[in-house]
Amino acid sequence: VKVTAIAGGTGAAKLLRGLAACLAPRDLTVIGNTGDDAEVWGLYVSPDLDTITYALAGRLDTARGWGLAGDTFRCLGAMAELGAETWFNLGDRDLATHLARTAALGAGAPLSIVTADIARSLGVDARVLPMSDDPVRTRIRVAGATAAGDDWLTFQEYFVREKALVEVLEVAYAGAPRARPAPGVVEAIAEAELIVICPSNPVTSIGPVLAVPGIPAALTAARAPIVGVSPIVSGTAVSGPAAQLMRVRGIPVSPVGVAQAYAPWLGVLLIDSGDRACVPGLLAQGVTPVLTEILMPDHEREVALARRVLEAPGV
């Protein structure tokens, strides 16, 4: 079955590892969020694309959920000595990815080609596509000025530097109105036999993808069933600041809110067995709920959840 998955970072990486274990690698296409992309030390860093690529290469540091397993941080230590900002952790081998990407982008290559080249070099057979070759950047407006004196933060400033501890007033996707889907994105949605919305933050991981003009329409027009996995369990996010950001957007912090964020094209939503109370709300929105074990603490559970996705009603 040809699967196209829309993915953010850590949570998505788990499900993607599970899907990769169940599918022929060439049957998996991943459309990754680039709203978190950032410039660090002058380098173009793409946290979600890297997490996806490293996960599919079997190299992700699964304990941290980002970066390369076994990486060292010697350059980071030297940067600190030189007085550089070091709140964003870049490992020594991870740096190579950012250096290679920055150089290739600087030479005029689009992000989609650079991403494919990096994935191929790391031995990934699945297709990894950025949502867009054009810059879309998630911006978070926070209450009061931060220590750095700004009120509109980049996602990494909000999430990594401020540790998501500041009050959020507003989320925007800068550049989105002018962005076009990257080559292959609309086709991957149209030609898929199953579309998976990974258990990622609906506001800052899947939200930026859906902010790219043409992508929601492609999802609405898709012939394949669209199956999501809820990133919310028992009223809180499995990881990250999804709950806070959904609240800011006025979306209920529950699987019902997730379904609302993915209306009208979401067909099925996998939710945790403990969230049985959400079933009527999902049915009322026309979304078929599937109750299952949502958490993926190990690879076995990643594969088990991927199987449940592949066996969802209508697939």
Place this chain on the structure above:
Amino acid sequence: VKVTAIAGGTGAAKLLRGLAACLAPRDLTVIGNTGDDAEVWGLYVSPDLDTITYALAGRLDTARGWGLAGDTFRCLGAMAELGAETWFNLGDRDLATHLARTAALGAGAPLSIVTADIARSLGVDARVLPMSDDPVRTRIRVAGATAAGDDWLTFQEYFVREKALVEVLEVAYAGAPRARPAPGVVEAIAEAELIVICPSNPVTSIGPVLAVPGIPAALTAARAPIVGVSPIVSGTAVSGPAAQLMRVRGIPVSPVGVAQAYAPWLGVLLIDSGDRACVPGLLAQGVTPVLTEILMPDHEREVALARRVLEAPGV
């Protein structure tokens, strides 16, 4: 005594370590060659300025003569996997220097400020100045095309990639006619009580410095004695391709040739005791020869040679 030294890389680093051991740190100013500067993986690399700075910080890998002692090469290994050119070795901690410099230059800071900031961060009290904030690049024209198909090579392509094994036809200093001495360079020459020409390649280490308009005139006008240390011993270079490049320039590969390259302002030249035969030739050029032990295999000999420089006739 206030000393201003003109320096290339490896050989200069040894003498500078010796001088630093004999002087109050603030009495030492080093004018470094930037003709070897290169872009590697999109980063601005300044091999001679870094060798000088690392040497004065006590951090140079003295066995290799470049890079930081104890550095690792994990990013380099990852770059190789990504298909990048890896003939130029950049260590993981060394990378921080290039990242910080590239970011600062990109933000509009001149090389002289960036160089001073890096030196200060690494605990260097001596002053390290680039010869110029403007780009001057040594270019080497070689016979026949190299494997890469080019005949005008950058210095690093010639020296590191081709290992100086190709026949050289011509050496040029691209950009030199439009370059200005960096702020402080002319003053450091004018105000010095002793000017030292380090034992560096006269063509590709000291040559680019002398190609910057205004620097030869400053040397000619200087009130301080100018004392050189020969990089040539017994008709060969102590290290590197100086002999081949002097031949291309039509300069004898001997201390006499070195004196010729530094006419008319060189006053004293320290030469190896074995090169006694060059004494008449030097005297004929008006240069006072000092016979001594030129090689610096250990720190004791670095200090001993520095003392000989500081005791040279006229100082």
